[in-house]
Amino acid sequence: MTPEEARERFAAARVARLATVSASGIPHLVPVTFAVRGDQVVFAVDHKPKSTTALRRLANIASNPAVCFLADGYAEDWSQLWWARADGTARVLPPGAEPVSWLVAKYSQYADRPPEHAVVVTDVHTWRGWTGS
Template identity: 35%
Template sequence: MAETQRRGRRIMMTPEEVDAFLTAERTCRVATVSADGAPHVSALWFAWDGTSLWLYSITRSRRWAELRRDPRLAVVVDTGEDYGELRGVELTGTAEFVGEIPRTGAPCRELDVPERLFARKNFGLDEMVHDGRHAWLRLTPEAITSWDFRKLAQP
């Protein structure tokens, strides 16, 4: 269960708003920790199943290597141009590696839902296409922080 947000209650999203936002948005920024302790941030598409964020990552990426060494990560999904339009969600926790590495499409019940969600959202397909270069990471957040600056304009 994710930690409850303590600050910014006026602009935080409700659980239903967080769910709708993560379901609709496509791109996130994933922060990992390098071997020397420096942060590394990269953009990635994702799927949200209502409980976990699913990341389909290239297995030969710096991100993948860093998460293999240290599975802690933070993910930010945000949108908005003007200050009063800014909305976003930060999720933090530990990456879990799910399915074969790299993913070739072998049966894996745990991936049925995220692969269907990801394929529909990002490719308009009913089934996932596997290229043998990517694999799945699951982030079940330990903490979620959200903001919706549009709420500042409300009385």
């Protein structure tokens, strides 16, 4: 899969997994909703239930901005399997930053209630992917 194909498949996915690493080297993996514009991936802390908005993923990015996202498709017909990965450097923006509109455009669930907390933009330096066909 070419980097362009990996970006297209990734961008079309509805959910990705975000991998971050703490300052002490402990990995952390969570699912995120996201949007892509060019070589940038955005996600935000939204209204889905959480115990706090001071999330580990944000603390990890503050101490180590290197992140990795993975989106994939599974099918019992393994020739239909695929994955796409985005590796990059993340930065936390203040609540309500402009890229929230990217999420609103992708997810109807945000139409009436856009994310109101931290916004994270990742500048992707590498797109990779694989497909079973």
